[in-house]
Amino acid sequence: MLPHDDTTDGDVYVSPRYLARATAIGDPGLEPLRNLGWELRHDDLGNAYLTAPDSKVRLGYLPEGEDDGLWRINAYKDPFGPPVWGVCFNDSCPTEFVIAFTTALAEAYQQGPDSYLARPLSGSKDHDPFLAVAPLIKRGWLIERPRWGVFAVQSPDRLAGLEYTTGDLDPETELTTREARWQLWAGTSIDRPYWYATASTDTPVALLKAVTECLSDPAPLPRWREDTYSYVKGKAQITSIIPPGPPAPTPLDVQRAVGRRPTARPAASVPRWSTTSRPALTGPRR
Template identity: 75%
Template sequence: MSPDPDPRHVIDGDVYVSPRHLAGSTAIGDPALAPLLDLGWDLRHDDLGNAYVNAPDRRIQLGYLPEGEDDGLWRINAYKDLFGPPTWGVCFNDSTPTEFVRAFTTALATAYEQGPAAYLARSAAGTDEHDPFVAITPLLKRGWNLDQPRRDVFAVRSPDRLACLEFITGDLDLQTELTSRTARWQLWAGTSIDRAAWYATASTDTPIALLTAVTECVSDPAPLPRWREDTASYVKGMAQLTPILPPAPTPLDVQRAAASRRPALITAPSVPRWSTTSRPALPGPRR
């Protein structure tokens, strides 16, 4: 019997998808919830199977909504006033690669530990925390290109032109940003914005550091693992699929395998042995 596989070598998938913005969702929410739950945030469920995560101060709320009213699977809102409208809101739809959502929640967990100034306060104009160029810098460094697809819209497109980050200038209504795809930021992949394979939106005043964490992850050149049978709905020949090969065995793996095949030593049963010092039995008395 072969030894148990090293958990470091177990990859959740049988193909790598490249570029990663064509990978699609894993349909598992736990990895993206983990950074917040690790901080002790409150997790609750409703009768439909939706999950709700609240920060200890209730100023950040996350909804994981597989049974929601639309395709907005992930909704994250932050509040200065607990009884007022959100200060900012972010939405990832149900086809967004889970790794991108995790990048956001990981950065959000870090910001929450730093205090309200990191996740609520509106930064002064002219600072890096408020400069949208900071969020697109990771994309530009990795070969994405500036574009202006529509009036009052600036965009950055991936080299294959199958992913795009759009930024709308001018005034926007916050309620519209929170309830539609007309938001300050929109990130999507596909052949066009109207036929996006997945999308994410972020309203005005979403912290730039959180958006930058997502653009860093989206533009990472490393492929993402997926199960081949789950790729048909979003790849459609646009992505490169590479089989995931088992890793080369380490010296320790070889040693364990050899030990598992080595036959056990057979030990002879314990029996009494004659000794040169043994005396023959004495004859019994005659009758």
């Protein structure tokens, strides 16, 4: 039985999940932070902005932004200073990966600045950058060395990858371009990916790990069939979601159907329907 995801709906499943693309709405990605009481406002173009109560974390959902960076999330030590770290998910990135990030961010924010501003530290038990890569390797992703100064892992089908750039990087460039410390992508080429996400040098490892855990999960994602037109043929697998069938008849229903009055039996001898049959999936909901 295919798993069902309660955060998004659809009438088909897409696998591998990193080829599922974004959903039409961004509300599920905002919800973990809105549940903490973060301030939500909109501009005249329809972009949405969330701000933490202490103004030290800000999220922009920018369908009418200046580029394809649909989600931009920055954190600050000083609300009026430069960002300590920044993350970007582009407009085709599967929404579930954004949800994984904002859910982890909500948990970190509740723990305080030592959590949501925790800098990666090599050799640290909890903050070593490798911890964000480990979920991918455990699920069979392959270690690559695409070019000097870059450590990478790729999915077994080579249609998704993560790159980690070593050496010094310009902080402003990391926040405004794809030349960041971390880059996730899916497609036939990193130069022209189906989608991408970036994270700057000091992005907390726990937040990145939440995304790589979600990214490498083998479970497919639900989507509406009419929204799968852009998938490259032969790359993503599209599977119909089985609609729910009628409820299984009870022993009483069976006896009524054959015109016999039910007779009392000892509890131990009451016939039972098989418990090994798989339950039907919940039907599609818009």
